[in-house]
Amino acid sequence: SYVLTQPPSVSVAPGKTARITCGGDNIASKSVHWYQRKPGQAPVLVIYYDSDRPSGIPERFSGSYSGNTATLTISRVEAGDEADYYCQVWDRSSDHVVFGGGTKLTVL
Amino acid sequence: EVHLVQSGAEVKKPGATVKISCKVSGSTFTDYYIYWVQQAPGKGLEWVGLVDPEDGETMYAEKFQGRVTITADTSSDTAYMELRSLTSGDTALYYCATLSHGASEGYYMDVWGKGTTVTVFS
Numbered sequence: 001s002y003v004l005t006q007p008p009s010v011s012v013a014p015g016k017t018a019r020i021t022c023g024g025d026n027i028a029s030k031s032v033h034w035y036q037r038k039p040g041q042a043p044v045l046v047i048y049y050d051s052d053r054p055s056g057i058p059e060r061f062s063g064s065y066s067g068n069t070a071t072l073t074i075s076r077v078e079a080g081d082e083a084d085y086y087c088q089v090w091d092r093s094s095d096h097v098v099f100g101g102g103t104k105l106t107v108l
Numbered sequence: 109e110v111h112l113v114q115s116g117a118e119v120k121k122p123g124a125t126v127k128i129s130c131k132v133s134g135s136t137f138t139d140y141y142i143y144w145v146q147q148a149p150g151k152g153l154e155w156v157g158l159v160d161p162e163d164g165e166t167m168y169a170e171k172f173q174g175r176v177t178i179t180a181d182t183s184s185d186t187a188y189m190e191l192r193s194l195t196s197g198d199t200a201l202y203y204c205a206t207l208s209h210g211a212s213e214g215y216y217m218d219v220w221g222k223g224t225t226v227t228v229f230s
Contacts, residue, residue, distance in 0.1 A: 001170065033216040035153070042203060042220035043145075043153065054218055086153050090215035095167050097143065097215055102152035 002091040004100035011106045018074040020103045022087030025068065030089040032070040034063060037102075038083045046085075047072060074105070082107045110134040110208045112221035119227045120194050127190040128224045130204030137185040138162040140207040143217055144178060144189045148200040156202070159187055194228045201225050 005023040012018040022032060034047040045054050047063040050070065060075045074081055087100040115129040130142065144156040157168035161180035168176055177190045187204060202224050205217035 031214060031216075037153070042222055043205075043217075044220075045216065045218040048216050048218070049212065049214065052212075084152070088153075088216060096169060097155035097158065099145075099153045099155060 001094060001096065002089070002098050004087055004089065004098055006085075006087060006100040006103045008101070009104045009106065011108055012074075012077050013108045014077055014079060016077055018077050018081070018105055020072045020074075020085050020087075020105065022070045022072070022100050023068055024070075024089065024098075027068055027070055027089070028065050030091070032063065032065075033088045034061075034072045035086045035088065036081075036083045037086065043086070077105075077107055079107050081105060110206065110219045112204050112206065112219060114202075114204060114221040114224045117225040117227070119229060122195055122228055122230050124194050124228075125190060125192045126194060126198075126226050127188055128202060128226070130187045130189075130221055132185045132187070132206065135206075135209040137180070137182055139209070140211070140213075141215070142178075142180060142187040143205045144176075144187075145203045145205060145217075146200045147203070147223075148197070151200075156189065161187065191226075194226075196228050198226060199228045 035043040036046045037043040046061045051063040062073045084102045086102045111133045113131045118126050138161045141158045143158045146154045157178045159166050159178045159180045175192050179188045205220040
């Protein structure tokens with residue numbers, strides 16, 4: 001089955017840039033979506049179709065690809081960005097939704 | 109605006125069956141898939157399965173295949189997830205999710221319910 005690999009944790013100082021990676025075999029051939037989940041809250045979609053932002057999501061959130069890795073970039077990080085972030089794809093070969101293991105973003 | 113209202117918390121004994129619901133309002137029920145996602149304590153998001161409310165077609169994650177049934181009732185705009193032969197490993201928060209009206213079609217979710225806690229406890 002298809003596997004998405006994320007680092008367990010990323011730490012960044014306020015005002016700096018956070019980059020959260022999501023690796024998968026031939027991931028560039030798939031559409032990647034990103035979710036933010038804060039404690040006690042339902043997940044929120046922050047990036048869909050690799051780099052599109054839903055309305056209401058700040059421009060500080062962006063998505064990109066490089067090789068076999070998709071990246072969620074959060075610029076000018078704020079304390080309120082502290083959360084768990086998950087990447088997600090649709091694996092056409094198995095007709096399965098696949099989530100990455102999640103990355104805990106800590107704002108120092 | 110699309111809203112998903114999930115049923116309340118459940119406490120079940122091992123071996124029992126739980127059925128939780130997700131009522132959709134604010135959109136045409138049959139427009140988009142309804143997904144179910146598990147979040148166990150201290151764990152990440154895990155896809156359980158989905159239903160296409162238009163024709164009832166379902167897809168399930170291998171981990172849950174054989175123990176889960178997801179259905180959609182178009183008369184009440186409500187989706188259901190039934191999980192059988194419960195074990196302590198099924199203790200988790202279960203979310204339903206879908207796409208909002210006008211969203212680009214695809215296998216992702218931009219509207220989520222608040223989640224239903226299922227506790228399996230002897």
